[in-house]
Amino acid sequence: MQIFTFLFLMLGPFKIIGPFASITQNATPAFTRQLAIRAIFFSSLALLLAGFIGETILNKYGIPLPILALAGGIILFLVAILNVIKQFSPPEEHPGQDVPTPTLNKALNPLAFPTIVTPYGIAAVIVFLALAPDLTTKLTIGAIVLGIMVLNLVVMLLTRHIGKYLMLLLAILGAILGVIQVALGLMIIFNQLRELLKA
Numbered sequence: 001m002q003i004f005t006f007l008f009l010m011l012g013p014f015k016i017i018g019p020f021a022s023i024t025q026n027a028t029p030a031f032t033r034q035l036a037i038r039a040i041f042f043s044s045l046a047l048l049l050a051g052f053i054g055e056t057i058l059n060k061y062g063i064p065l066p067i068l069a070l071a072g073g074i075i076l077f078l079v080a081i082l083n084v085i086k087q088f089s090p091p092e093e094h095p096g097q098d099v100p101t102p103t104l105n106k107a108l109n110p111l112a113f114p115t116i117v118t119p120y121g122i123a124a125v126i127v128f129l130a131l132a133p134d135l136t137t138k139l140t141i142g143a144i145v146l147g148i149m150v151l152n153l154v155v156m157l158l159t160r161h162i163g164k165y166l167m168l169l170l171a172i173l174g175a176i177l178g179v180i181q182v183a184l185g186l187m188i189i190f191n192q193l194r195e196l197l198k199a
Helices: 002-011 017-023 029-061 065-086 104-116 119-131 135-198
Strands: none
Touching: 002 065, 002 119, 002 135, 017 029, 017 104, 017 135, 029 104, 029 119, 029 135, 065 119, 065 135, 119 135
16 A cells, blocks of 8 residues: 555656646647557556666665665655645746647657656656565556556546546645655655664
């Protein structure tokens, strides 16, 4: 449940609706579907490659698991604090800015990177995979990531119809889960420091 919460906050739909609605403002439904599917495809492929390559590199350097878990806890805590602070910031306004012409190239940038696949989201996936004790746990993490990508796709496809309601719902849910993420990040740091002091 903790892994799902972290990954949902870092890779989930909270930050997608605004940019996606802006890009597809004057787009056809067919284009909107194509853009959403491509963005999710690029995102899933990037996370798969990053998880595999990142875990391989970490194993090569022989970083002890408590140190790796501590680093992961610090990253997750800092990202959680940043997300909580952002909720109290006023929305950015760009008066007089032209609506960009929608193209499928936007599926890669800015949708897949850095909107869906954030640097800290990649870091979280790598840390969780490296800490996984067996193949079953790694596959479970992969299934969670895939499930979140499917949810992102559904949210993007629904944005045109119920975007305002989704934004409100996700904002409330994000505020609640953001505080939980701060606490979970602190808990990981505390537990790993305690383990290191025992050693």
